[in-house]
Amino acid sequence: MANLLEANCLLCRQKSDVFNHLNDNELDRVNGCRVSIKYHQGEVIFKQGSPCHEFVCVTSGLVKIYLEGEGDRKIIIGFARPVDYIFVPGAFSDKRHHFTAVACEETTACLVEVDIIQELLRSNQQFASGFLTKISEQSIRLFDQLTSFTHKQMPGRMADVLICLAQKIYQSNPFHTSLSRQDLADMSGMTKESAIRILKTFKDDQLINTEGNTIEILNMAMLETISRNG
């Protein structure tokens, strides 16, 4: 059985909130020009600085989105899971990507030309409104990350990351992740070594348990306290 999610935008819509505002006609237009692509783990979907021609909608797998700094330093600012559309702010300003998207595991995504989406934004105000909401929420998340990175120290930041992974990204408590320690470090604005050390102290303190890439939060209350106290 083929992956239903990829078969048609009309089926996919049931999963994605933004596209709920499009009628069947409009979705057919999107469906007609979409291209479904399969990415292997570690493959770049689009790269910071490159021109942005398509919108990307993740239909299976997991995509990490990060800012590239000097050297090989990264800041992971978010993830896209099925069925998430990746909001690309450059599409509305300088037509460039301002972050890089990479598949964390086997991933399929649909590419839709920017022009089509922008046409729909113009003709369908409910769709546009949904878009505005999504962008806004993304901004708000950035505020939180900026505050966390600037005001909290490492334990607080790592607590934030672990809570986010369990509650938002994987939505399960012992969760298995394809993210490396380096990725966790990039999510929390520290070096890999520091990330490993913090995870170890959390483990020693019975806050979490780690078995390779499986992490279990044992004491959520305490983690939340650590997050709050920075």
Next chain:
Amino acid sequence: MANLLEANCLLCRQKSDVFNHLNDNELDRVNGCRVSIKYHQGEVIFKQGSPCHEFVCVTSGLVKIYLEGEGDRKIIIGFARPVDYIFVPGAFSDKRHHFTAVACEETTACLVEVDIIQELLRSNQQFASGFLTKISEQSIRLFDQLTSFTHKQMPGRMADVLICLAQKIYQSNPFHTSLSRQDLADMSGMTKESAIRILKTFKDDQLINTEGNTIEILNMAMLETISRNG
């Protein structure tokens, strides 16, 4: 002579880009329900966490926009100058303010009910599109700030701030500012003491000159190098 900028949205439009997309009729609607308020230095225009009822458009003065963290730590994420409309992401999601806006000097601003703007966003797609662009640019600026804060050390961050003030905010080279050293610190993610120290080293190195609240950049090229090298 009264301040013309405040007299009427139609005149004000000439200054503000977003409102260019509204026709005279629509602007009249905005004009009809707007309230112009005068704020003194240091007064709060709206407060992080509070419900957001109005959009704020700054018609004179200078407004700083910052995130409030634990304790009294702040992160200044931007400024609004005449004629800037302050984009409030909460207006499209949870109807709450996610940052605080404070007048840095004598400031006048027009308040317009959120509902009116949202109605216009629905009926005028060009207006909505201009909005989308503005929000996107704000996001992109946040990316830069997040990268700067996380990857650069203090001299690089302060260089960023000084360049931004001279080129974007005040658009003049010896510039006089109503911002305190604490504000500069809040813009660059460090303590007031550190900000003062960095400014002093810059001054000692002939990169800038400071006389109270007047700052002159003497060696822009070097500052840019410092900014780039973090």
Next chain:
DNA sequence: CAGTTTTGATGACATAGATCATCTGATTTG
């Protein structure tokens, strides 16, 4: 399957930058 590369884990060390304390001059206030 031997060899190479990557990832995780840890220790030793260096330092950027926060914190705390003090002092000055400026500005506000009773």
Next chain:
DNA sequence: CAAATCAGATGATCTATGTCATCAAAACTG
């Protein structure tokens, strides 16, 4: 005008965290 408050300035610590080096285990790869 004295007193009090506040912003700027500066030095003395202390510490969180980055850097570097090493090593083991796992994962590729020819």
